Amino acid sequence: MTSVAKATGGAGALPTPAAKPRKSVTGTRLWVAVLFLLPAFVLLGALVVYPIGYSVWRSLYGAGGSDFVGLKNYGDIFSDSRTLTAVRNTAIWVAVAPAVVTALGLIFAVMTERVRWGTAFKLIVFMPMAISMLAAGIIFRLVYEQDPSLGAANAVAKSIHDTFVSSSVYPDARPNATASDLKPSGGGSFTTTKTVHAGTPVMLPLVGIAPNRLPGNPENAKAASGSGITGTVWLDFKLGGGGTKGKVDPGEKALKGVKVEAVKDGKVVASAKSGADGTFTLPAKAEGAQVRLPASNFSAPYSGIDWLGPTLVTPAIIGAYVWMWAGFAMVLIAAGLAGVDRNLLEAARVDGANEWQVFRRVTVPLLAPVLVVVLVTLMINVMKVFDLVYIIAPQPSQDDANVLALQLFLSSFGGGGNEGVGSAIGVILLLLVLPVMWVNIRRLRRERQR
């Protein structure tokens, strides 16, 4: 991390030399100027220039620090799949995060101008900025928690999902693999291999639910009998174990409301639901059919979205970043907006432009310089993003969320202990920040000339 901080610090320090050529304006002598600048030079040299130089030099040496390896570290970086993921993710970050934050900031700024409680709204949106990255990371780690009873994001997802899809009564149940004729028949359903006949009850033993956790107040199961096509669906396990598997033993509970289908050549010919004692009766036309328990009996409860899984982890962390920085963008843009000449907006309205056209053709172009400042600042900020990724991404998907700054830390201090590779990544980060810096400085200079 140190070299990253220093690398960007170095960039920030670059404008200082620009002050030098103006020394003669006040007529001071060269040595006086040098004397006054000396402390700054020494500090900058020690804290910025030297660390950058040392990082470059160190990046040419191996893990031990004494073995010269030339550019091998750079070669390693671009052949290591983890670093390549980091490069890809950093690119995604730079492309997405600043743009989204700026857009949101712009919308908030323009909107808050028009509402009465704008200041209060601004205050709330800006508040996350007051939180440290680390704390924000911990907050979002909890927000994205998989368990809907813990994670806010999944609690929302689950409540939306459950309004449209109802879950089954016996989500964890499954046929007793040792004692039952039921075999998985795809899609979560189970089908008997044998066919049913009148007078021979079908036994459908299920397991996998704790007997004391059955919903409602279940009756004891009853073995089906009679001359029709009958059967029993029951929980083939009682508290404390015991009993014969595949047989309805006393004390074993019935499973009420399980849907049973009779299937002939893949077509459902009849269906029934088990009663309170677990028994069911199929009509006579089911004679010779296979019995199937459709998947709807067992569909697992919706467990929410895997926010921190390999695919969604980077977008999820970018979401946390946006939450933090939207307020920053909003405040800067709102400040810029305050400086916009209202007459121009009025003139456009008088000329018959609607609000969208005013926003699109007048407000945004007038705000362009501010928007560029926000974008550039955020880009630099995003390139060194570290804390959020390090904290939010759980260990198994840390690789998938990897960014360059995190990879820098991990290669240097995360057990690999190869500070050579770490320095090389630091140098690459510096090179990536330079063009953005250059744009920034050029813009500053142009503004000064204006």
Add this chain to the structure above:
Amino acid sequence: MRRTSTRNRKRRTVAVTAALLAAALSLAACGGSDNKNGGSGGSSPSASGGGSGLKLPKLNGQTLEVAAVWTGAEQDNFMKVMDEFKKRTGAKIDFVPTGNNTSTFLGTKIQGGQPPDVAFLPQVGVLHQFADKGWLKPLGADAKAQLTKNFSKGWVDLGAWKGTQYGVYAKAANKSLVWYNTKAFDAAGIKDTPKTWKDFLTTAQTLSDAGSPAVSIGGADGWTLTDWFENVYLSQAGPEKYDQLAAHKIKWTDPSVKDALTTLAQLWGKNDLIAGGTKGALNTEFPKSVTQTFSGDTPAAMVFEGDFVAANINGDTKAKLGTDAKVFPFPAVGSQPPVVSGGDVAVALKGGQGAQALLTFLASTDAAQIWAAQGGILSPNKEMDMSSYKDAITRQIAQQLLAAGDSFRFDMSDQAPAAFGGTAGIGEWKDLQDFLRDPKNIAGTQQKLEADAAKAYGAG
């Protein structure tokens, strides 16, 4: 430092329990040991040197620095042992916490010319590395005498490197334990704890049929998975192969590794048997894997990990050790059940009488008994009075560790270079997490393990 401090988290949780236990047991321990040592000392054992033939020099006015990773209650417990040392020799002890990365901390201290007198190293690899650099002082004759008298050869040899004895394993961990929820076992009607891997799988199946998630796995922390692998491998492939693999003398593409992974896949490949399925396991950190076994709506039935689980049970759940929560040894996959251990080795970094006297004391039964009475630790000292342990469970675990004799093995991932066996998100940790995600991919996992190992050991 969240992720890199998983090992330390174990320590922290241990510390918490230790504190709880220490408070509850300090009275009982004192009272109990009065009787034990009454014959030789006449008063409590801490009042005067016991009858173990332990001779310590007078070190009045000297100050010894001891560095170890412990903080909080764990440090307090250790300081109780040091108080006794002070009483006997007159030397003052300064404790220096090393922070997470012990080897880096000590390395800078040593290179800066101010090493502590004695340090506790958490990994064998670090002992070897320091010995090679010439930073360690060999053990003196007195300390060696105590060591050979009180410790089995396996533990003695762990503290040696290239024929020279450097260290004393005063603190050990037993990582071959399966903790279980007695209520879940009762509900499923299971009377006997499984002895073999096959029984273990049958038990798990029965538990799952009875409606409790059978096995809780803390897959979000890679080190729990390496411990799973090590236990299966040690029991199945045997100690010789284990040593070879630990030293990377055989490759991870070896058939024995394939067998071990295949065995693991018999459990890891069955979503029904794992609490939350494999996806849930990958989202479960170690502390949660314990809490979800002993608390909540539908608690899991079993959780595997070392003796430090006791700390989590005491600290984070309402379950009572010995009644709600019990423990059985890791089932035998091959002919013998495995005993995988960990531990901290005390070494002298400075010459002089003080450091050697301290090591001698740490190797003695007196020190082991005082320390054990504080709770939260296991001692590999075979001569000590087992009744010093304050509860039956700890005693059982300690006895299991000692019963293994010399066939126990030290945690393999702690012997490996940190880049392979000790770092979150890379190396063995990451590869086994990927394996848990996709337990069918045995050959691919082996290749990835070998590639990562070759890189880490090569750079070593």
